[in-house]
Amino acid sequence: MQNKKKGALISALAVAASLLIAAPAMAAQIAPTLVLSGGSAVFGLDPAIIVATASAPGVVSFAVGTTPTIITGCATVATTTVAPFVAKCSWLPAAAGPATLSATLTPTDSTTYSVVTSAPFGVKVGTPVQGTTPSPVSLYVDTVLASGSTGVLAPRFGVSCAVTSQFIVGQTIVFRVYGNDANRGGAVLDSSNVASAYITVAGVANPIPLSYGNHSGVAFWSGVLKTGTAPGLYNTLGVINFKVTLTTKDQTTIQVLATKLVPRIIKGVRVRDAAGKQVYDRVGYYRTVTRPTPIAGVTAVWQSNFTPTSQLTLYAVPTN
DSSP states (O other): OHHHHHHHHHHHHHHHHHHHHHSOOOOOOBOOOEEEEEOOEETTSSOEEEEEEESSOEEEEEEETTTTEEOTTOSSEEOOSSSSEEEEEEEOOSSSEEEEEEEEEEESOTTTBOOEEOOOEEEEEEOOSSOOBSTTEEEEEEEEEOTTOOGGGSOTTSOSSSOOSEEEBTBEEEEEEEEEEGGGTSEEOOTTTEEEEEEEETTOSSOEEOEEEEETTEEEEEEEEEBOSSTTSBOOOEEOOEEEEEEEOOEEEEEEEEEEEEEOEETTEEOBOTTSOBOEEEEEEEEEEEEEEEEOOOEEEEOOOSOGGGSOEEEOOOOO
């Protein structure tokens, strides 16, 4: 009886072994490649296009952030059906500055290929170099080297009055500021409509006042930062972090854009239609409107958004 049981057990094991040997081996899934490109954008303008290129067809999910958040409208984007297998996402950045993009591919052939996530892809969303807050004031700022420097402090390119971002300890930096006010019909910002204007520099205790005046036939606001090793002079090597602040005066009038009809005149002759009637064109102009209560002045702040290598920088005196 025991021999019969042993025989049956051996037969069962033999059958199981034969089944295992006959069963086909399951191949391991292949991890496809997935690479991101594109994504160059300027904040507040048209969407940027993110391109995902895969080694296998499928559906791509695009995300943004170090903790990935799916980009609206890009949760399931099908790749092309022929190589290279490409999927595209139209991305509207929520803010300027650096951003991290990523994508996940779910292959169509899930038996052969596994799901894969791309390496993080870093992009920089552009922000305007010149900018003021709030509107309606627009400010423009540059820096020049004051005249009179000689020797090692002489202008590097032979011209003292030239827009530059690189200075040497001992030189005098001149800030030049000019702007316009939309509330005043785009009027120039001068001493008649500006209440205060100054520059604050990191490492300088007191704000640098800006004065408005005639500079060789051109009028603009200017301020001076003297550098050097003597006490009281600015001597902080590296990027000079500065901020321009300008506040306009209260105003009792405002310029309002309006339209009017004017006769069309070509080469001094009035244009008439086929019936002999004068032809008119509608054109825009600003008219002055008096406000019953004054409009409070606005404060505009300007800070450079250049990359560090392009910002205003102070270097040590060169040595031989």
